[in-house]
Amino acid sequence: MLQLVDLHVKYGQIEVLHGIQITVNPGEIVTILGANGAGKSTTLLTISSLVKPSKGAVMLEGAPLHKLPPHEVVRRGVAHVPEGRRIFGTLTVQENLNLGAFTRNDTARIHQTLDWIYELFPILAERRRQLAGTLSGGEQQMLAIARGLMSQPRILLLDEPSLGLAPLLVKTIFQTIRNINASGVTIVLVEQNARAALKLAHRGYVLEVGRIVLEDSAQGLLANPDVQKAYLGGA
Template sequence: MLIINDIDVFYGNIQALKGISLEVKEGEIVTLIGANGAGKSTLLKTISGLLKPKRGSIEYLGAAIDGKPAQTIVKAGLSHVPEGRRVFSNMTVEENLELGAYLRNDREAIKKDLNHVFELFPRLLERRKQLSGTLSGGEQQMLAMGRALMAKPKLIIMDEPSMGLAPLMVKNIFNIIEMVNKEGVTVLLVEQNAHMALSVAHRAYVLETGKIVLTGSAKELQESDEVRAAYLGGL
């Protein structure tokens, strides 16, 4: 579904990604783990068209998308849940969700998807008329995920969905990620909580200082001494 081949990405003269290659197959949950500053968010921004690679290629569903405008990539069925939620705080929950469907014109299907988002996130239904800026961090994360789902994506890329959330809310968010995946949405997940990410993923990549240093099934990486020592607290 997604093939990234040997991409280099720079911020000015600083190279953030160095020859990154990875792939995501349809139906998978693939996770990228790594420390702060490893280049995880940069990679997601490059996939979704917010940054352009200096070298290499990105293919989504067999078509090149590197250098394409972000809205073209969303329209092709790839949604990005950004780090830090980025909800529109002076708009209601419902308005935020409707905005997620701004490239669609199938009104009846949009209504159906809105109801489905409310089924996935009952808390959002309770707060549908509330201003998004007044929500808790966990509720805003639910809203960011719901908004991305309103674009009807085939592939959803998520940046640190558990950041700053209470343990119970983290569990809830990961349950929903699994549920969305079972409904047919492929997921590429960037996450600092390596333990949770590896517990839901099928495969994983480890990113260090802009390079992929390890890859394998989630189970293999969970059992790797190197990964345990660096990311799983030595468990």
């Protein structure tokens, strides 16, 4: 469904992705693991066309994404929930969700999507008229994911959805991600909580200093001694 082909990305003269290859099949959750600075967020930004590759390609079902402007990538069915949430704090919950549907004009389906989102996140339904900036961190993360879902994506890119959240909220967010995937949405997940990400994912890639150094099933990565040592706190 999604392919990154020999993808190179530079910031100025500094290359941060060195020819990475990633494949995502329909219906999968694929996680990208790596330390800070490995290039995980850059990978998602390049899929979204917010960052342009210096070489290589991002392909969605055989068609290039990397040549399109970001809003057209959204129209093709890719939504990006960025690190740090990036909600509009001075707008209400409902207004943030409305903005998530900016590429759509099918009013009836938009209302159906909104109803589904309020089923996924009942707290957002309760607070739909509240300013987003007054929500808790966990509620803001729910809103960021919900806003992404308003575009009815086929692929959802999630960058550090558990960042800064209490353990109980992390559990809630990850269960919701599982439910979203079960509805038919393919997910690419960047997550510092490697153990939780691998328990959720079907497959994973390990990115080190801009290079893919390991690819395996999630269970295979969980059992890998090198992954255990580097990302899971030992065996």
